[in-house]
Amino acid sequence: MEKLETLIQELYQEGTREKNMEVLSQIRKLAKEEKQFIIPVGDANGEKVYRRLSLDDGQDVFVAFTTQAQVDLGQATETLNQSVMDVLHMVHDTQGVSGVVLNPWKDSYFLPKVLIEMILDNKNLESEIKVVKGDITTFDGDCIVNAANESLLGGGGVDGAIHRAAGPMLLEECKLLNGCQTGQAKITKGYDLKAKYVIHTVGPVYSGKHEDEHMLRDCYWNSLTLARKYDIHTIAFPAISCGIYGYPVEKAVPLVLKTIADWLDANSDYTMKISLYCFDDETTKEYQKYTSYQGE
Known part of the structure; x- marks a missing residue:
């Protein structure tokens, strides 16, 4: 001791x-x-x-x-x-x-x-989960995840910010992907971003139904699985569906952390360092309830 x-x-x-x-x-x-x-x-x-x-x-x-x-x-x-x-x-x-x-x-x-x-x-303790309040487009790692819509042609919020930061070539590649269903994930280059790749996933519009949980879980699980296929070891997620899609932060956060923990368990032979980017104090504090404690 x-x-x-x-x-x-x-x-x-x-x-x-x-x-x-x-x-x-x-x-x-x-x-x-x-x-x-x-x-x-x-x-x-x-x-x-x-x-x-x-x-x-x-x-x-x-x-x-x-x-x-x-x-x-x-x-x-x-x-x-x-x-x-x-x-x-x-x-x-x-x-x-x-x-x-x-x-x-x-x-x-x-x-x-x-x-x-x-x-x-x-599990592999070299894997890491950390909470970051800031602009996900500045992430200096292998990949950032985009909370996209089903068209993959850009939109508001983090989707629009990523497209603006990546430049027009991102949209041109997205046009070739034929959209993306809710809960699924597709990958493109990062272009003008610091990140080499962008994984696009479509979160659920919150309805309060049980299916919302399954679809949000799929977003994170499928994104991580796709990242592994491309030998990605550092990845940044936004708070998927917690903006204009209306998913309550207090419901999303424990589900997200459980999903990530389950994925790391199923992939214990693979190191993945995960940054959870938050756009406001509310989301940051909700994540910190589960991931950090400041002692006196």
Whole structure:
């Protein structure tokens, strides 16, 4: 556990993706070695229950400590020892919590469900999911995803922005693709963009029906699958259907993250670094509920 604490402290100092991968790898190692976390518990109707912490944004998380010294930094509480593996499974399987915070009183580290799933399923930890507030057309990577309409001939919002940034040759190539059905994906060159490729996918117009979920999931899944066929390892997504198509952000975000986690699970032999670009504070904060925690 001392090594895990040291790595988390180094992560605070360096803030690099590589150091975060070391933290995740160490947690996986501790789980396989059957090491234990210290878990705070309370009493509810005569039964022991795991204590939760409510974050400022309203999300609930479980709490775990690496050492008794970390426990003693906060208020006195009853605790029990539980294997790292069991804690990860508990957090992963519990509805209504977004992850677990390690050592919340000092040098805290938030482990969201999407990363817990990567650890439990032995996924490639070199894969990455990050949230970016900004202009997706500036993405300097292999590919950006365009939230297109079925004609693929350009439109408003991010679709129009990508066509403007890529230049007129993008439209000329799109004319050769004969459109695209909702949930499907097609690929073109990036032309004047920094990205080498553009993957065009058509999100659902939100109706509140169950089919919306399936089609939105297909957008992300099919885009990632197409990206792999073209040996793409860095890709940027907009918030598909969350603009003029009316898909509620609070419904889309957990679905998107679950879809990405499932795809990474099914493609554990392939490294994919995924940037989720957000166009406003609302979308950014919704993603950050599930993917990040800023400790004090």
